[in-house]
Ligand SMILES: NC(=O)C1=CN([C@@H]2O[C@H](COP(=O)(O)OP(=O)(O)OC[C@H]3O[C@@H](n4cnc5c(N)ncnc54)[C@H](OP(=O)(O)O)[C@@H]3O)[C@@H](O)[C@H]2O)C=CC1
Ligand SMILES: CC(=O)C(=O)O
């Protein structure tokens with residue numbers, strides 16, 4: 001074993017053994033700390049749900065975890081491509097499936113390893129424990145027993161049962177096949193397909209390919225003994241259905257001129273010569289795990305026109321059932337489907353294939369460190385970490401279950417269901433959705449971007465234009481913008497590009513310079529400077545807004561937010577001492593929280609703090625949310641009198657006196673702010689009562705900035721902002737040049753929303 005392989009082995013073993021051994025644990029979902037809690041969780045309180053379920057078995061979905069609990073069950077006879085390694089040895093894979101179910105679809109899993117190879121015993125065991133679960137995922141059970149096991153369990157149980165290696169694999173590889181055929185320019189009813197492997201996965205994939213249009217006579221299947229032909233004796237029933245009449249005996253012979261190779265067998269059985277003998281643009285899915293039928297490097301070296309996929313995550317095109325089973329079960333559980341039928345599988349195939357053609361979100365680009373992911377040879381199928389999979393596949397599956405009559409619960413509000421799915425994964429950005437919807441229903445605003453020739457900005461602009469959320473105006477070099485658009489297969493109306501330094505814009509620059517001079521001549525700016533400024537993208541961008549050529553702007557900055565604010569202050573404030581401040585929307589599990597001041601005032605005075613509170617209150621109100629504000633400190637209501645705490649206490653005193661209607665109090669520590677029970681018990685005089693605080697005003701820039709960044713990294717919160725506050729007119733927000741497309745897009749939507757007057 002080479003050093004690299006050895007260290008990978010050690011790494012994998014350490015990963016599994018470190019800390020609490022294994023990969024999953026059980027976590028209670030109800031309080032259990034007091035005697036009272038325990039008497040409800042267990043005896044005597046627990047008797048009540050027991051009796052309710054005895055009366056009405058369906059109540060198990062109401063009072064127990066059944067409805068969200070899936071059993072991953074295996075006997076270890078076909079574990080990955082490792083073969084029959086036994087029930088116990090397969091446990092790491094089953095725990096792994098549990099981890100994937102939970103993290104990708106919020107489904108809880110018990111992994112169950114059944115130590116028998118006897119089909120009847122296995123079925124009996126599963127049947128006897130099935131009441132515990134909302135669904136059963138059979139895993140890594142070898143063919144042909146797996147076919148009978150699944151068929152009988154499906155017939156005899158009224159919860160969804162799916163053998164993942166069969167149908168999960170079939171669904172994902174079918175979606176990849178449809179897309180690969182489109183890229184190869186081939187028709188499904190014409191292609192010659194060679195399937196290597198005749199087990200659980202291979203047989204099921206071949207069946208689904210045929211259901212999607214592949215001609216049965218165009219499929220040749222091979223097992224460990226070669227081509228399955230009518231001339232062979234003693235074929236099991238599943239293989240017999242694929243026996244060919246053609247005069248070929250080996251994989252090598254079968255592949256000559258073939259369009260598709262589908263490998264669900266073992267490593268390294270496909271040679272470069274075989275690949276070279278295939279038709280033009282050969283589609284090669286080498287899906288054996290952990291090592292494919294041909295390595296990525298060998299496949300790529302074999303020929304240039306190959307369209308290639310493996311089951312692995314470390315190469316492009318991971319065709320692996322992980323893209324399917326979490327979401328298929330999610331959809332099935334949510335409508336309490338009695339089975340997973342053909343309609344649901346086909347719906348999942350189509351949804352997956354279609355999703356691949358949608359622009360890829362930044363979060364995926366970041367996760368794979370690749371900004372160029374778009375439909376093509378290297379992207380036949382969505383990435384496993386794509387957060388859209390849940391709302392795309394589960395919705396399609398649930399709809400198909402309802403339409404095909406196997407659902408025991410219906411869903412009518414599909415938007416709400418998709419939202420619920422997103423929120424399961426902690427990505428619930430209700431506020432952003434509300435803002436987006438406000439912007440989407442108004443006439444699109446003209447948003448000018450100072451960094452118009454950056455790819456992140458261009459992508460955000462294309463999204464905003466395509467979604468009709470704004471008319472983006474990109475300030476930058478036209479040729480550069482056009483190249484970036486072309487290279488990234490993006491399109492944008494040429495009118496959206498403002499090549500501000502070009503000769504064509506000379507008249508506009510003069511007009512803006514005159515206007516600027518008019519505005520700032522009493523702030524020390526001379527005419528020749530105003531003319532020079534118009535060659536600078538920040539000044540030019542701001543003048544587009546000041547002149548009325550744009551409704552609002554997004555200004556990129558490199559080093560310091562406060563430096564970038566200088567032209568903003570010059571153009572849009574009458575007094576250079578006006579307090580400006582910045583606020584971040586921090587989307588937490590509790591909902592949106594607003595943090596201020598996160599970017600402008602390093603050490604705010606009492607007056608600044610009062611202004612920050614007033615501006616934050618107004619901004620939050622504009623979002624349709626009633627602000628409940630805590631002024632944070634290391635001290636609670638005078639417990640410390642040192643200057644920083646005293647400054648906040650003074651600001652509160654002024655606010656209470658001058659704005660008695662405002663729900664603001666402090667100074668208080670973060671735990672007191674965020675725990676209303678403790679706040680009311682210890683400080684019953686506080687002004688905020690039973691309300692949850694949603695605005696946190698920090699004592700200084702450092703604490704605010706540190707806090708929201710910690711929330712982002714450690715707390716997994718999504719951050720949107722910074723929202724610049726304090727200008728008379730909403731006209732600009734500043735964003736770091738390194739910001740992601742998602743951040744730019746969200747801030748743009750916020751900026752657009754601010755310019756919409758309430759009806
Ligand atoms: N990427 C993905 O999502 C998935 C990949 N897989 C992979 O597919 C493979 C098979 O899994 P599964 O169907 O569950 O297992 P099974 O045990 O049910 O089937 C294995 C099949 O492979 C055949 N086989 C073994 N050696 C060869 C060979 N040299 N040439 C041709 N065929 C051969 C066997 O032939 P015989 O019938 O003669 O014994 C059998 O038909 C595994 O590597 C697994 O990791 C499986 C599921 C999902
Ligand atoms: C991916 C999978 O389920 C397998 O290889 O068995």
Ligand SMILES: [Mg+2]
Pocket residue numbers: 080139140164165
């Ligand atoms: Mg498997």
